[in-house]
Amino acid sequence: MTQTNPAQAFVPLKLAERSLGSQALAVLIGTMFLAVSSWISVPMVPVPVTMQTFAVTMVGALYGWRLGGITVVAWLLQSFIGLPVLAEGMPGQIAFAGPTAGYLFAFPVVAAVVGFLAELGFTRNPFISAIVMLLGNALCLAVGGLWLAGLFGAEVAWTSGVAPFILGGVLKSALAAATIEGIRRSGIRLL
Template identity: 70%
Template sequence: MTQMTLSNAFVPLKLADRSIAWKAFAVVIGTAFLAVSSWISVPMFPVPVTMQTFAVTMIGALYGWRLGGLTVLAWLGEAMIGMPVLSGGAGGFIQFVGPTAGYLAAFPVVAAVVGFLAERGLTRNPFVSAAVMLFGNLLCLVLGASWLVHLFGLETAWTAGVLPFLIGAVLKSGLAAAVIEMLRRSGIMVRKP
């Protein structure tokens, strides 16, 4: 039963069936999309508001859990070696020990979770898709704030690391669901034969 369900599942962009070269190209495009989304930023302390979670959830939903998680890890690898792919054009190892470290660590997890849910057909319906995207955004906030609790305490983590991002999480989730629905209706996102 599980095999039948998974074989009939909605497969975003159908990348699992593509060649290694095509998958590598998708990773390059995905890391570029993540970088551009990171540069769209509203400065806040201790963590800026960016379009990163929008991009991370989109990568997961479109690429699936394996390639989505791998793409986000590749983007984080670019950041770690100093490429200016993070918020404000930041890069370097220091970003992985500061206030944003928890969110950065959460991103591949979020992409994988959203991708896993998308592969099981949960992005076919725009309302369920929005709920999946919101779940991904909230998961990112919880994981990211857990690091802020370690650095600044629970109250600061909540007031500076979660609360200001809730409205953005809802808006980005709705936008991601709308984009996925548009792609689905255009025929870009296909079912496995």
């Protein structure tokens, strides 16, 4: 694999360059951010509206593809062992078998895809960054929708698990791109 030009990449935390201890702390902070974002929830059936996709795309963009994906997997493992880190405090064993499972399985992939694109420099421009975040949200909706279609049929999947979330995905993508741009302009180097 070719090395990314550091002048083009924009992964603000540059965690790949940091110690293992700093990376472990970043994973812990990232899982807490993901949990808090999950608790910001509007109950809907069969899938609640949350800030999870915002957090997943932000973790990918800020951490890069490897550590972003690892952080999301760590968060999902926390849920699986019973910690109340998902929307509505749902335990992982139930969530991974129910209607939300497709979205959950998509989350690490979304973080990795957004992180990979950030490492390639696609989050340096706010408009391109918004497209990257939209891509992450669309990927999540596609995988989650496919899972729902397998459970309830295509029409229910579209009307209950995809269509109601499109506007929210667009808004969360714009918010994530604006946040990344704010971090870029401020020169903040967290941790």
